[in-house]
Amino acid sequence: MDTERTTPLDVPGAERMKTVFERMRSATRHGQGPALDVRLESLDRLKRLLIDNKEAFAEALNEDFGCRSRHETLVAEVFASVSSIKHMRKNLRRWMRSKGRAVSWVFKPAKARIQYQPLGVIGIIVPWNYPLFLAFDPLAAALAAGNRVMVKPSEYTPRTSALTAKLLAEAFDEDQVHVVEGGPDIAEAFSRLPFDHLFFTGSTQVGRYVMRAAAENLTPVTLELGGKSPAILSDGFPIDKAVQKIVIGKLLNAGQTCIAPDYLLVPAGSIDDFTAAFARIAAEHYPSFEGNSDYSSIVSQRHYDRLKALVEDAKSKGAVIMEVNPAEETFKPEGRKISPTVLIGVDESMRVMQEEIFGPLLPIVPYQTLDEAIRYVNERPRPLALYYFDEDKGNVEKVLDETISGGVTINDTVLHVAQDDLPFGGVGPSGMGHYHGFEGFETFSKKKPVFFQSKWAGTAMLYPPYGKIANLMLKILIGR
Numbered sequence: 001m002d003t004e005r006t007t008p009l010d011v012p013g014a015e016r017m018k019t020v021f022e023r024m025r026s027a028t029r030h031g032q033g034p035a036l037d038v039r040l041e042s043l044d045r046l047k048r049l050l051i052d053n054k055e056a057f058a059e060a061l062n063e064d065f066g067c068r069s070r071h072e073t074l075v076a077e078v079f080a081s082v083s084s085i086k087h088m089r090k091n092l093r094r095w096m097r098s099k100g101r102a103v104s105w106v107f108k109p110a111k112a113r114i115q116y117q118p119l120g121v122i123g124i125i126v127p128w129n130y131p132l133f134l135a136f137d138p139l140a141a142a143l144a145a146g147n148r149v150m151v152k153p154s155e156y157t158p159r160t161s162a163l164t165a166k167l168l169a170e171a172f173d174e175d176q177v178h179v180v181e182g183g184p185d186i187a188e189a190f191s192r193l194p195f196d197h198l199f200f201t202g203s204t205q206v207g208r209y210v211m212r213a214a215a216e217n218l219t220p221v222t223l224e225l226g227g228k229s230p231a232i233l234s235d236g237f238p239i240d241k242a243v244q245k246i247v248i249g250k251l252l253n254a255g256q257t258c259i260a261p262d263y264l265l266v267p268a269g270s271i272d273d274f275t276a277a278f279a280r281i282a283a284e285h286y287p288s289f290e291g292n293s294d295y296s297s298i299v300s301q302r303h304y305d306r307l308k309a310l311v312e313d314a315k316s317k318g319a320v321i322m323e324v325n326p327a328e329e330t331f332k333p334e335g336r337k338i339s340p341t342v343l344i345g346v347d348e349s350m351r352v353m354q355e356e357i358f359g360p361l362l363p364i365v366p367y368q369t370l371d372e373a374i375r376y377v378n379e380r381p382r383p384l385a386l387y388y389f390d391e392d393k394g395n396v397e398k399v400l401d402e403t404i405s406g407g408v409t410i411n412d413t414v415l416h417v418a419q420d421d422l423p424f425g426g427v428g429p430s431g432m433g434h435y436h437g438f439e440g441f442e443t444f445s446k447k448k449p450v451f452f453q454s455k456w457a458g459t460a461m462l463y464p465p466y467g468k469i470a471n472l473m474l475k476i477l478i479g480r
Contacts, residue, residue: 014189024121024148033118033146042143064157066297077132087420111452116445118146120196128156129256141440152190155183222433229383231261234390242389243277249413254296255360259385265373268366283326290329298336307359310352320344384430
């Protein structure tokens with residue numbers, strides 16, 4: 001394959017990256033994948049690395065964001081990664097076993113099975129919003145499947161990326177796990193390497209570029225993207241109970257979460273009650289924002305300016321803006337903190353209803369009937385997540401049956417992503433492919449079908465030259 005053409009070597013660092021890749025690829029072409037004990041030991045190293053350096057990671061992320069909640073880092077990144085690794089370790093022996101498959105009576109007593117083999121060299125492109133979990137979870141799955149892995153972390157979190165590179169280099173040989181640091185040029189060169197599988201988490205827009213680059217090498221991709229994930233509050237569900245869950249899911253990492261509720265569908269007569277409850281409950285959890293280490297900053301000035309522009313655009317087009325600011329603070333722009341902001345009276349002309357928000361802004365859309373709410377969701381690109389609040393089991397099943405999304409949490413938000421035995425992935429514009437647990441192992445494995453012919457094979461009766469026996473067999477097989 002012409003990697004000279006697909007990897008621009010004039011980008012600083014690209015030649016070194018290509019050299020490591022070629023060494024990894026050469027190593028995968030010799031012999032079978034690593035044994036179970038080798039894979040388990042790799043998972044143990046990852047787990048120890050995360051646990052032993054959890055405070056260093058929390059500090060690096062806090063510096064990268066300007067303010068990143070230590071507890072959110074430990075819960076949503078370290079704990080989530082460690083939990084996933086433990087789940088893989090517990091189940092890996094069973095996942096690796098060959099699995100028998102049925103054989104039609106026509107071919108019996110032959111046998112068939114599925115055998116899982118490592119694909120080879122896996123590329124993982126990591127976003128900035130959860131740079132630990134979204135690096136270590138797919139990395140663990142790729143190692144569990146027996147692969148060698150190259151990781152490209154985000155340039156928006158340089159301290160976390162540098163720490164990740166340093167610690168992984170200390171824990172693994174370079175031809176097993178290698179971290180490539182750099183900006184967009186390196187990321188583009190990285191995506192053009194002829195990986196055996198390329199895993200990308202990020203925006204839908206960038207995902208298109210990654211898929212286009214991977215197509216030059218026919219590299220299969222898993223794309224974990226985003227989009228506008230709706231939450232639907234049913235008529236009659238306790239508002240305070242729903243708001244509690246929505247506040248937590250929306251304000252986690254200051255809304256910089258791909259599965260955060262992006263907008264909320266509320267019964268038309270409940271909007272005032274909802275906004276009042278949102279302001280009160282948000283203030284209970286976050287009595288202040290400016291100096292509050294529990295409330296994260298927006299990661300960069302560019303992202304901060306974009307969110308401010310979304311609010312100004314909506315306001316100029318008639319939306320009512322409600323900022324939650326219980327301490328009546330004046331926010332310093334250099335701190336890049338944005339208080340929770342509810343937008344009422346939004347419409348499709350506003351950018352906030354066209355773009356994935358990725359921040360603590362929550363547009364409210366009124367609806368009259370559940371069918372209308374479902375229709376509203378279905379008329380838009382399929383989201384990465386959907387949240388529905390209702391105690392009526394019939395309505396819950398109706399929403400599950402009549403909408404399509406990457407994943408769903410009922411009567412809460414974001415928690416489906418924390419279930420190690422549930423696959424995670426988008427659909428359509430919100431992504432393709434799955435990982436987590438067995439699905440992650442399967443994504444990074446070749447699911448090889450094997451057919452074992454028996455000593456006596458009835459199929460020999462269908463060999464040419466064809467005659468009476470073949471005609472009789474065809475009559476039996478096909479029917480009249």
